[in-house]
Amino acid sequence: MDEQLSKYLSGELSKDELRVFLERIENDHNLKAEFIRNLNRNAISATVAYSKDREEGIEKYKQFRLRVKQHNRRSIFVKAMRYAAVAILIVASTVFSTLYLYERELGSIMNTLHVPAGQRAQITLEDGTKVWLNAQSTLKYPSHFSSRSRKVEVTGEAFFDVAKKSKPFIVYTNDLELHVLGTEFNVYSYSDGNYIQTDLVEGSLKVINHFNDKNSVLLKSNQKMVYKDSKMTVSPITDPDHILWREGIYSFQNERLIDIIEKLQLYYDVNIIVVDPDIFNIRYTGKFRQRDGIDEILRIFQKIQSFKIVKDKEKNIITLV
Incomplete structure (x- = not known):
């Protein structure tokens, strides 16, 4: 028997291990089949079950009824029907409860x-x-x-x-x-x-x-x-056009430099310091490819408004002077 399945049946799985186990069941058909067999055998109500497994159980129940009829003893048949009816109720309730519990567990992952x-x-x-x-x-x-x-x-x-x-x-x-x-x-x-x-x-x-x-x-x-x-x-x-970033293009339409800098810092994970605050309110319009990088974007801005670019790679800081 699978080691995780064995631990599950004995209640030894932690919450994290249970989540991993449920994911395995979803993706491993052989493990799922083995788990279903143990589910029906032990009437467990905290695992995965699908409609086809219920149909398989009903088919086995029909075979069981046929075997009972062959005994040709009405009293035994009536008793067997009672037990079988209870068994079907257990299987049905197990199916519905396990679907709910499985969804709740898997949904939380x-x-x-x-x-x-x-x-x-x-x-x-x-x-x-x-x-x-x-x-x-x-x-x-x-x-x-x-x-x-x-x-x-x-x-x-x-x-x-x-x-x-x-x-x-x-x-x-x-x-x-x-x-x-x-x-x-x-x-x-x-x-x-x-x-x-x-x-x-x-x-x-x-x-x-x-x-x-x-x-x-x-x-x-x-x-x-x-x-x-x-x-x-x-x-x-x-x-x-500002949502063109989906295609790898950053578009700025008449935006202040201070607002553009804020976005560039987030996009490229860098700190940008502006020494001259007067250039904060200068507005820019343009489109840039993401792969060009922040250095190329700043060089293009530099052509419009003269400033120097000083980089401190160790501290991850770009200073506009």
């Missing part, structure tokens, strides 16, 4: 995807939802969504193309919850940023404050919401 500085990534979730992650961003998601809702957590910047399902899709950020059904939207929520922004490309999106349910807004297509200083501000999307 969270995966974490982190994208390092200067990179981006794309992932398709279990329900078909597609997620793009920008640099220095993290997505936490379950390996299996529950029957009631689909919940994920985001730190950083992400674009969601949510698969249309009856159960809601909820994205948790630092202070907000984004509730959707079938929607395309971008969310910017870095832990070191001083604001949260979400841009709704298509569909509808309800934004709720974690700490105050009454503080919420409902976005329509081509609207954006900026959350800053505990206030939500809704306005039309004026620069749709």
Whole structure:
């Protein structure tokens, strides 16, 4: 017998070991079959069972009835039917309870995807939802969504193309919850940023404050919401190109240097110090490839506004003089 299965049957698995074991069952058909056999034998109610296993049990029950009939003894048959009926009830209750317990355990197993500085990534979730992650961003998601809702957590910047399902899709950020059904939207929520922004490309999106349910807004297509200083501000999307980061392009449209620097620090995990504060409010417009790196982006800005670039690699600091 499989060692983990043996430990499970004897109740010796820790919580973490149980999660690993449940994942193995999901992916190993042989282990699952062995587990089902022990399930039926011991009437265990905390493992995986599917409808085909129930059908197999019912088929065995039919064979059992046939053997009983061959004894041609009505009293034995009646007693056997009673026990068989009880057995079927046990099997049925085991199937339903184990499906619930399995879903609860598996749904609690969270995966974490982190994208390092200067990179981006794309992932398709279990329900078909597609997620793009920008640099220095993290997505936490379950390996299996529950029957009631689909919940994920985001730190950083992400674009969601949510698969249309009856159960809601909820994205948790630092202070907000984004509730959707079938929607395309971008969310910017870095832990070191001083604001949260979400841009709704298509569909509808309800934004709720974690700490105050009454503080919420409902976005329509081509609207954006900026959350800053505990206030939500809704306005039309004026620069749709800023979500081109999905394709590896950073787009800035008439943005102040101080705001651009804040994003570059997050995207490339570097500290940028500006000695002359007068250049903070100079506005820039342009598009840059992510792979070009921060040095090339700053050199292009340097052509517009004269300043020197001093790098301290040991301390990971860039100073604009």
